[in-house]
Amino acid sequence: MITDTKIKSLKAQEKTYRVADHNGLCVEIRPNGSKLWRYRYRFNGKASMLSLGEYPIVGLADARKARDEAKQLLINGINPSEERQRLKKETLEVDANTFKTVSEEYIREMLAQRTEGYRTKVIRALEIDIWPVIGNKNVRDVSSADVLQIIKATINRVRKTGIRGTGEVTAMNNQKFIGAIMRYSIATLRAENDPTYAVRGSIARPDIEHARPLTKQEQILFRNGVESYKGSNTVKNALLTLAYTMLRSIEIRRMKWEYVDFDLKIINFPIASKTNNQERTTKKNRIHIVPMSTQLFNILKSQHSESGNKDYVFPAVYHFKSDGMGISTLNVALKRMGLKTVTAHDFRATASTILNEKDFDENWIEKQLAHADQNKTRASYNHAKYMEQRRDMLQQWADIIDSWKE
Structure with missing residues (x-):
C-alpha cells in the first residue's frame, strides 16, 4: 500500500508508469507530471480499467472509497465502466430536458408564427418569475406545488411594485405559459402530466375596472401636470397624443413613423399581416x-426631432431602435403626476362622455374611438367615413383639453 508521502515523491519519467496501492487501485504517473488514479479489474473474464480522478484533487482516501464502490458494483454483477456511462447518459438527458431547455425549444418551435411582442412577453415571464424556480428542474419533475409557488411569488412581486394591479392577471398568465410548455413536453414524450391542472381556480381574476371619465380636478391636474412633467419629452408627447386622439395606449405605443402623413395631416394605422408575423397596431386589427x-400636428413635428430616426414614434427611452414604449410607461407617468387612480384608458371614456354631452354625432365619436362595427363587410370599407367631421371634432376636443390648464 502507498501513502501520501510516497505519492508526492513520485517523479515523472520518460514513459508513463504505475504504482500499485491495493485491491486493484494504482496511481499512474505521466511524463507531464500529472498523477491519475486507476482501478484495474476484470468483468466476465475481460480486463478493464476505470479512471477515478487526478491526484491531489482526489486524495488517497477518496480514491480508495471510489475503488470500494466500484468493487461493490462488481459484486452485484454490474460493470463499473458501463454504469458510469449509463449515469453520464442519464445526466445528459436530464440536462437536455430541464424546464428551461424545453421552454426555449417550445418558443422556437411553437411560437415562431406569433408576433415578436408576444414572444417577448413569454420570455420575460419565464426570466422573471418561472425559470428562477423551475428552470433547472427536469420537466417531468415539475409539480403542482412548484406552480403554486410561482403563482404566489408572482402576485407578491407585482403588488410590491405598486404599478400594475394586484398581480392576479400576471400570475394567471404565468400559469398559462407553464401549462402550454408542459403540454408540449407531454406531446414530445418528456413529461406525463400537466401540473397546472391541479391549481386551476387557485386564484380569481380581479373585477374589471371599467374606464371612467376624469373629474374636473383630474382634468386640471393632468393638463398642468403635463406642462411641468419632469420626465422625457417622448413620454410627455405620448401623454398629450393619448389625450388629443382618443387612441388606446397600445396604439400610442405601436404607432410608427410610416403611419404618419404630415402632408395629409392624418395617422393611418394599417392592418397587421399575419403571414409576416406583424404586431397588430389596433385592438381589432383594422385600418x-x-x-x-x-x-397633434405640432406635437408629432416636435417628436420627430426626438425619434424620427427610429421605427416607433414613441420609442422606449433607453432601448434600441426597434423597441416601442413600455406597456406601463404611460400609467406610471400619470401616477407620478398625482393621478393615482387614473389610467390611460380613462381618457377615451372622458372624450366619449364630454363629446356626447356636447351633442357631437354618436357615429363620429364611435368611429374615432375605433369601436368595431357589427357589420364586418361595412367595417372593411368605411374606415375613412366622417373624416372631415371627425377632424373638426378632434380639433374642438384638443381645444377643450387645453382649456383645462389653469
Missing part, C-alpha cells in the same frame, strides 16, 4: 385613420 388637430 384606423386619425385626423390631426393643430395641437
Whole structure:
C-alpha cells in the first residue's frame, strides 16, 4: 500500500508508469507530471480499467472509497465502466430536458408564427418569475406545488411594485405559459402530466375596472401636470397624443413613423399581416385613420426631432431602435403626476362622455374611438367615413383639453 508521502515523491519519467496501492487501485504517473488514479479489474473474464480522478484533487482516501464502490458494483454483477456511462447518459438527458431547455425549444418551435411582442412577453415571464424556480428542474419533475409557488411569488412581486394591479392577471398568465410548455413536453414524450391542472381556480381574476371619465380636478391636474412633467419629452408627447386622439395606449405605443402623413395631416394605422408575423397596431386589427388637430400636428413635428430616426414614434427611452414604449410607461407617468387612480384608458371614456354631452354625432365619436362595427363587410370599407367631421371634432376636443390648464 502507498501513502501520501510516497505519492508526492513520485517523479515523472520518460514513459508513463504505475504504482500499485491495493485491491486493484494504482496511481499512474505521466511524463507531464500529472498523477491519475486507476482501478484495474476484470468483468466476465475481460480486463478493464476505470479512471477515478487526478491526484491531489482526489486524495488517497477518496480514491480508495471510489475503488470500494466500484468493487461493490462488481459484486452485484454490474460493470463499473458501463454504469458510469449509463449515469453520464442519464445526466445528459436530464440536462437536455430541464424546464428551461424545453421552454426555449417550445418558443422556437411553437411560437415562431406569433408576433415578436408576444414572444417577448413569454420570455420575460419565464426570466422573471418561472425559470428562477423551475428552470433547472427536469420537466417531468415539475409539480403542482412548484406552480403554486410561482403563482404566489408572482402576485407578491407585482403588488410590491405598486404599478400594475394586484398581480392576479400576471400570475394567471404565468400559469398559462407553464401549462402550454408542459403540454408540449407531454406531446414530445418528456413529461406525463400537466401540473397546472391541479391549481386551476387557485386564484380569481380581479373585477374589471371599467374606464371612467376624469373629474374636473383630474382634468386640471393632468393638463398642468403635463406642462411641468419632469420626465422625457417622448413620454410627455405620448401623454398629450393619448389625450388629443382618443387612441388606446397600445396604439400610442405601436404607432410608427410610416403611419404618419404630415402632408395629409392624418395617422393611418394599417392592418397587421399575419403571414409576416406583424404586431397588430389596433385592438381589432383594422385600418384606423386619425385626423390631426393643430395641437397633434405640432406635437408629432416636435417628436420627430426626438425619434424620427427610429421605427416607433414613441420609442422606449433607453432601448434600441426597434423597441416601442413600455406597456406601463404611460400609467406610471400619470401616477407620478398625482393621478393615482387614473389610467390611460380613462381618457377615451372622458372624450366619449364630454363629446356626447356636447351633442357631437354618436357615429363620429364611435368611429374615432375605433369601436368595431357589427357589420364586418361595412367595417372593411368605411374606415375613412366622417373624416372631415371627425377632424373638426378632434380639433374642438384638443381645444377643450387645453382649456383645462389653469
